[in-house]
Amino acid sequence: MAASSENTSVGDSVPKINDDLAVGSDLEFQRRWWKFENVTWWLFAVIVLMDILGCFGRGPLANAKVQTPDGTMKIKYERIERLSTPSLITIEFGGSAIKDEKLQLLVSESLVKRLGNQRVVPQPAVSRLGDSKIMYTFPANRLPASVQFSLEPSEVGISHLTLQVPGADEAKLTIFVMP
Amino acid sequence: MHTVVCVFVEYFILLLTVRILSRRPGAQLTPFEFVIVFLVGGVVILATVGDDRSMTNCFCGIIAVALLHRTVADLRLRFPRFGAFVDGTPLVLIDQGKWQDETMNRMRLQDVDVMASARTKGIKSLEEIEYAVLERNGAISVIKRKEN
Known part of the structure; x- marks a missing residue:
């Protein structure tokens, strides 16, 4: 590099x-530069507007709610997340989610591997691994009940997350993690 | 790895932003422009460093910035068009005593900005100015009219 300039x-x-x-x-x-500047300023304005709306996460358009057809789970989550940025998935249980004073929840491994689950509130009594899924068991006696996962995504891109109370309908979530 | 990638991406985003933001980031830094330097610096540092506060990360980040800066400086020398893209070109604000309105307006400059520069050269009024040039570094050079 230095030789050429010398x-x-x-x-x-x-x-x-x-x-x-x-x-x-x-x-x-x-x-020509002034024209380019004008276009860039408009582009910047659109980016800021999209950010306020939540197109890149952390805004109204990023927030999502989904309910399983049988009403066992109502899930609040962010469909657009950001890398290494904390977020929550809240699951409210209904219907016949509680059996034998236990509430069981089967989630796909992507919750931990890609979405970086940091904490489960309340803490499950038992966590069992197998078949690329995790089964959480919570002591429970009465509805309504809710569980919260604190996430800190560790991989950029699309993540598929499935949640299911055994024997009930499955919820499939698609979450995009922004860099 | 994360820091070095961030440095490369953010260097060019920052370069573009500062380049289109204003021609006066360093030369005539007013409090209005001072705010931007600190605020942008603060925002960038968080994403660049992330949660890695090690000396290794700090060292790699510094030399990545230095290497990038050196490469851009070299490209600037080799390709004049690239140099014009990075630094811009000098712009004439007063040509033979006449204001260049298009340039003044597009660069968001006021006559007081030019006169502020003129006063540092002992020039008291516009009539004494032959040329005023907005330099690539944002400074305004003023050439005094020749006395007959």
Whole structure:
């Protein structure tokens, strides 16, 4: 890199205006630049607006609610997350979610591997792994009941998350993690 | 790895933003422009460093910035068009005593900005100015009219 710049000869190449003052201005280039500037400012405005709306996460459009057809689960989550940024998935249980004073929830491993689950509230009595899924068992006696997962996504891109109370309908969530 | 990738991406985003933001980031820094330097710096540092506060990360981040800066400086020298993209070109604000309205308006400059520069050269009024040029670094150079 250094050699090429050292070998370049320096000459009197700066164009003059009015054959008088060596300025080297290029108004044509500048006019094209001003047009580019205008387009960029509009682009910046659109990006800020999209951000406020939540197109890149953390806004109204990013928040989502889904309910299983049998009404066992109502899930509040963010369909657009951001890498290494905390967020919550809240699951409210209804219907016949509680059996034998226990509430069981089967979730796909992506909850931990891609979405970086940090904490479950309340803490489950038992967590069991197997078949690329995790089964959480919570002591419970009466509805309504809710469980919250604190996430901190660790991988950029689309993540598929499934949640199911055994024997009930499954909820499939698609979450996009922004870089 | 994360820091180095962030440095590369953010360097060019920041370069574009500062380049289209204003021609006066360093030369005539008013409090109005001072705010931007600190605020942008603060916002960028959080995403760049992330949660890795190690000396290794700090060292790699610094040399990545230095390497990138050196590469851009070299490209600027080799390709004048790239240089014009990165630095812009000098712009004539007063040509033979006449205001260049298009340039003044587009660069969001006022006559007081030019006169502020003129006063540093002992020039008292507009009539004494032959040329005023907005330089690539944002400074305004003023050439005094030749006395007959």
